[in-house]
Amino acid sequence: MPTPGKDTFIYYGANVAAATTELKNVKDSNLARALMTADTKVKGAVVATVHPIIHEISVEGGILYEKGDAGFEFIDDAYKNKTTVGLVILNGPKNVAGNRGVSGDFYVTKLDEGDPVEGLVEYSFVFQPAKTSTAFTFVVTVGS
Amino acid sequence: MTSAELALAVADIINTAALSPAPAAVRRFAPIKDLARFGSVLNITVMPRRRRTVPVAKRKYQRTLGVDVVVQKVTEQDDAAVEAIDAYVDAIDNHLRKRAITGAIWTESASGNDEPYIPQHLRGMGLYTAVLQVDYATYLND
Numbered sequence: 001m002p003t004p005g006k007d008t009f010i011y012y013g014a015n016v017a018a019a020t021t022e023l024k025n026v027k028d029s030n031l032a033r034a035l036m037t038a039d040t041k042v043k044g045a046v047v048a049t050v051h052p053i054i055h056e057i058s059v060e061g062g063i064l065y066e067k068g069d070a071g072f073e074f075i076d077d078a079y080k081n082k083t084t085v086g087l088v089i090l091n092g093p094k095n096v097a098g099n100r101g102v103s104g105d106f107y108v109t110k111l112d113e114g115d116p117v118e119g120l121v122e123y124s125f126v127f128q129p130a131k132t133s134t135a136f137t138f139v140v141t142v143g144s
Numbered sequence: 145m146t147s148a149e150l151a152l153a154v155a156d157i158i159n160t161a162a163l164s165p166a167p168a169a170v171r172r173f174a175p176i177k178d179l180a181r182f183g184s185v186l187n188i189t190v191m192p193r194r195r196r197t198v199p200v201a202k203r204k205y206q207r208t209l210g211v212d213v214v215v216q217k218v219t220e221q222d223d224a225a226v227e228a229i230d231a232y233v234d235a236i237d238n239h240l241r242k243r244a245i246t247g248a249i250w251t252e253s254a255s256g257n258d259e260p261y262i263p264q265h266l267r268g269m270g271l272y273t274a275v276l277q278v279d280y281a282t283y284l285n286d
Binding site: 005006007008009022024025026027029063064118120 | 199200201202203204251285286
């Protein structure tokens, strides 16, 4: 059975270990995963070749604004104070084995407010990995 | 909030409008059919109409609840009376747009058919019938 996008999860907390609370008002989100590469093509090659250097990760999406929503306030505070948030981003609940995603400390590098006349106030966000003592990790849940 | 509760709340709000004649909206689940029951007064019926639920966030759903506000009066072919009730329906529409309902957000209103009233009722029975469809959004969390 395919996984509906609404059944994916973003957990947040002050750090990765504490990232156990779900960011519930998230709308569409996108876990952008790329690989920065070095150009290794040589003269006379029949195809352009590359060598992997480092992963490039960012999380983009939207979150509905709701007064008093602790998740939004946490993200908003992190943006305003330029502090990190611990995130675990999974394509299923964390207590079910086999779900995949990433975990690490992130900065909120964008938090745009959109105010559509015929819609709901929504913030579009971008989270990018922060350089902290916590290792960025690709995660596969083991269940609980 | 259920459709029936919304219809009741909408009827209550209509009845707070400063209009002449003073509105006396009633929630019903079916419109009045018997022409003899209309008398000479303005009848306002609020009925639940539709319900649609869609996800708006991963753990949040928007449930659109619609009501039909049916305004009816025997006018025969009195154009001035028709015009007056037409303006009355506009005033109800404006009133609902501006008045908040706890737990529901006004999203849109429209007439139930192409014309602002049902021409067949007017031609066939001398009955002015306007159906104002009003939608409200409610929100549910998982």
